[in-house]
Amino acid sequence: MIDTVIFDVDGTLVDSNYQHTLAWYRALRRSNITVPIWRIHRTIGMGGDKLITELAGADAEKAHGDDVRAAWDEEFEVLIDEIRPLPGTHELLMEVKHRGFRIVLASSGKAAHVERSLELIGARGLADAWTTSDDVSDSKPAPELVDTALQKVSRSSGIMVGDATWDVIAAAKLDVPTVALLTGGSSRAELRDAGAIAVFDSPQDLLDHLDITPLAYPSTQDAT
Structure with a gap:
């Protein structure tokens, strides 16, 4: 029905998925977390509240989660006009x-x-x-x-x-x-x-x- x-x-x-991927890569790097871009791409579509734990573990989320999400906002704004x-x-x-x-x-x-x-x-x-x-x-x-x-x-x-x-x-x-x-x-x-x-x-x-x-x-x- x-x-x-x-x-x-x-x-x-x-x-927009590749812009999201690059923004997350750059945001993670701001907190000295390096994750291969291909792995980030595999998580796109997952919520940002879960993505950092998925990519870098619970300790990274606890220590840097809010900072990375704030950095993502800034990095994504640089790319948004390309979408x-x-x-x-x-x-x-x-x-x-x-x-x-x-x-x-x-x-x-x-x-x-x-x-x-x-x-x-x-x-x-x-x-x-x-x-x-x-x-x-x-x-x-x-x-x-x-x-x-x-x-x-x-x-x-x-x-x-x-x-x-x-x-x-x-x-x-x-x-x-x-x-x-x-x-x-x-x-x-x-x-x-x-x-x-x-x-x-x-x-x-x-x-x-x-x-x-x-x-x-x-x-x-x-x-x-």
Whole structure:
């Protein structure tokens, strides 16, 4: 009975994962913590409250966590103007909306960053709701963000569109299926192994194949 599409934002609708990765690398270096960039990239999509522990251990989080997150804010601001919409994003949102789905943009990013993404992809008039870091206390891979997104539209039945294994894992905890994209840098095999029901190259690729996915039409209405 799927009637709502929950779209992750960073890495799914806007091309931002590598800017996030570099900002975390530079922020960690400010506290004399060096983590290979490839390892940082594997954690993108996980919340910043958990990322430092994942990369450098609990002691690093305890000693430097707040400083690293503050440094990340500064480093990310230097890179934010480089972020652009991924090809096909606006058109995908328009078509999904046209077919009768409700749309929720699920982000645990800062409100200002989410607002900027809404403008970049022209989603303000298409999304029924969206989330920010103000809405959640426990980040992915915990399911709170997905649950909050559904609460924004009266706890309807949803399907997730995301780019990271963390999206798939978080949604699965609520029995919400995920269609995944390769745009975040995770491999097709990784996304499939995490539980994605389908994997496409990009928003444009998903749009081109919408009729062979559960996003063809809401389950509560007949296709026309």
